[in-house]
């Protein structure tokens with residue numbers, strides 16, 4: 715976790731470490747309200763700045779499904795300041811409302827003649843493994 719901050723060349727302030735630890739704790743994407751609940755004390759501006767830096771540095775990514783509130787999750791793939799390169803699907807469970815980053819064996823390659831794809835996101839909606847029993 716500390717190495718993650720080091721590799722992405724951003725300074726490891728105690729607050730950044732604390733926020734990163736929260737994202738690491740969850741196996742799914744979380745909205746800012748969850749991060750705020752987990753933090754003992756925080757300054758809203760500092761938190762927004764931290765989230766912005768994490769997004770820009772490829773440490774976390776933002777997921778918005780159907781225009782709902784943004785969720786954030788740790789980037790497991792090689793994301794950096796040049797962009798996010800995810801090879802997983804964003805799955806929203808209609809029962810528990812949680813958004814998951816789901817790894818797939820083979821992420822499709824899509825070629826659009828005359829268009830240049832910088833980022834490809836696949837979103838799915840249904841029942842997660844906990845709700846689909």
Ligand SMILES: [Zn+2]
Pocket residue numbers: 772773774775789790793797798799800
């Ligand atoms: Zn990413």
Ligand SMILES: [Zn+2]
Pocket residue numbers: 807808809810811812841842843844845846
């Ligand atoms: Zn569910």
Ligand SMILES: [Zn+2]
Pocket residue numbers: 775777787800802803804814815816
């Ligand atoms: Zn994801």
